[in-house]
Amino acid sequence: MNVLFLSKEYPPETGWGGIGTYVYNIAHALSERGHTIHIVSLAYNSYPTHKEQRVGKGSIHIHRIRPIRFPTPILNHFFFRSLEIIKFNITIILKIKKLLNSEKFDIIEAPEWRSEAFLLSFIKPKGVPLVIKCHSPSVLLNEVYKNAPTLDSRFVDWIERTTIRNANLVISPSKNLADIVSEKMGIKINDIDIIPNPLDTEFFSPIPISYKEKNELKVLFVGRLDRLKGAHIFVEAIPIISKEMPDTSFILIGRDTNTGPNNSSMRTYLENLIPNNIKERVSFFGNVERDILIDYYRGSDVCVVPSFYENFPNTVLEAMSCGKAVVASNTGGIPEVIEDAISGLLVKTGDAKDLAEKVIMLLKKRDMRENIGINARKRIESLYSKASVSKNVEEVYAEICRLKAKK
Structure with a gap:
């Protein structure tokens, strides 16, 4: 054709x-x-x-x-x-x-x-x-x-x-x-x-990477810094997670938008939400190339997708294909991809506390997050390759x- x-x-x-x-x-x-x-x-x-x-x-x-x-x-x-x-x-x-x-x-x-x-x-x-x-x-x-x-x-x-x-x-x-x-x-x-x-499941694959530091846990957000994507919900959850898991690092990848208060920079708004004592554990990056993004997925322990609506988010597919446990909002087409507690965890939309609790549970229970990651990879390979x-x-x-x- x-x-x-x-x-x-x-x-x-x-x-x-x-x-x-x-x-x-x-x-x-x-x-x-x-x-x-x-x-x-x-x-x-x-x-x-x-x-x-x-x-x-x-x-x-x-x-x-x-x-x-x-x-x-x-x-x-x-x-x-x-x-x-x-x-x-x-x-x-x-x-x-x-x-x-x-x-x-x-x-x-x-x-x-x-x-x-x-x-x-x-x-x-x-x-x-x-x-x-x-x-x-x-x-x-x-x-x-x-x-x-x-x-x-x-x-x-x-x-x-x-x-x-x-x-x-x-x-x-x-x-x-x-x-x-x-x-x-x-x-x-x-x-x-x-x-x-x-999804290119051969590219987005769960190959371990060597630079991950021992005992360091990483939580990853990939998406526009935008209210629709729930970037502020993730940042509101960070202090709760950090209190329980103080050695955790948080990474946000995605371009800035003017969806902050009064059409201001969302990144600036998010940075101001983070308490001073944990600012050094939170990293912001703009858009990154596909070849670099894959390393961030592989280097993370949990990926979060706290969107207020998603029809069929690539971030969920990519993270799951890399064998990662995903915590995502129970909205739009996400529940059609994630089987709750089997191939990922679903949370209440717009609820930072629920998001934090589910992330903490996965960070504490290594076997649980690894099993979810294995199931996630199998699901993506069978349905979305x-x-x-x-x-x-x-x-x-x-x-x-x-x-x-x-x-």
């Missing part, structure tokens, strides 16, 4: 979050199975480029584009995000038109969030199915963040809803998100295929192509 992915996010240049990670993983998985993959993504700090790489039996072509620019000063004031979407959509349409001069695509896939395929959903190339992969629609995120609705946000919601309704196939990584999309977007739950996100998920995606793609050809 010749598959085209549309995604602003794609590492390393624009590997900002979960969408970019998903596209990277599924693109590589499908290429390894012999498919040709094209990715149209944002050129953030560079001029438009085209890069080709061989991966397995197939190939990946990365096309970086810059959004078309035209002055809209008055509209920008009321519809900033909507106009960003439209401008990028116009650029995508122009790029696809050029690609179609030399390529025949079998499938086009794009995320629902910020809808890179909005305009394309009205003028799809003849015979090419459009697949929309759900991550977290803006209407859901605005509810979680408790953002007041605006003209701009309502228009973005309409764009995303329209794109989903115009798609030939909708895929969700979790049952929880599928239910939300069905309710918010007005489509039947039976019209949504549930396929989890894939690149090989198994990409085979499922391949079958769904083939079926939608067959149905499209009949019409």
Whole structure:
């Protein structure tokens, strides 16, 4: 198959979050199975480029584009995000038109969030199915963040809803998100295929590392320093954990955001929450490269994911695949991945005390955390490996192509 992915996010240049990670993983998985993959993504700090790489039996072509620019000063004031979407959509349409001069695509896939395929959903190339992969629609995120609705946000919601309704196939990584999309977007739950996100289990593997100091315990948080990710809940739990386990170190990896009080730096806010007597045991890092991140996972004893909502968090998959005990909020799609007390521990969302108690229990009980880590690794290998998920995606793609050809 010749598959085209549309995604602003794609590492390393624009590997900002979960969408970019998903596209990277599924693109590589499908290429390894012999498919040709094209990715149209944002050129953030560079001029438009085209890069080709061989991966397995197939190939990946990365096309970086810059959004078309035209002055809209008055509209920008009321519809900033909507106009960003439209401008990028116009650029995508122009790029696809050029690609179609030399390529025949079998499938086009794009995320629902910020809808890179909005305009394309009205003028799809003849015979090419459009697949929309759900991550977290803006209407859901605005509810979680408790953002007041605006003209701009309502228009973005309409764009995303329209794109989903115009798609030939909708895929969700979790049952929880599928239910939300069905309710918010007005489509039947039976019209949504549930396929989890894939993970490179060979890369994220539980190989012990040599630099771990004897008797030192480490608790790891990976994610944006953001209220949605619950970074402040983890930091509030640190003094409780440290009181019981004083030799424990705490590591936070992820970029800063302006979700602190009055839109201030979240990192600064978190640093000020930490008591002076334990500040030296808490380390903050920004985004780190994938090759470095793996060492942090392997060097940790417990990983925490105290998010207020997650549809299907890569952090949970990555930590579990590295054989680590994960303590995560009982929210969104997380309970579909973690079997409580078997392959991880679930805690009350937003409850720093509950988080601290579960982490302390794992730090004190080495056998328990190691058994949970072993079960976690087995679960990820059996359900979420690149090989198994990409085979499922391949079958769904083939079926939608067959149905499209009949019409």
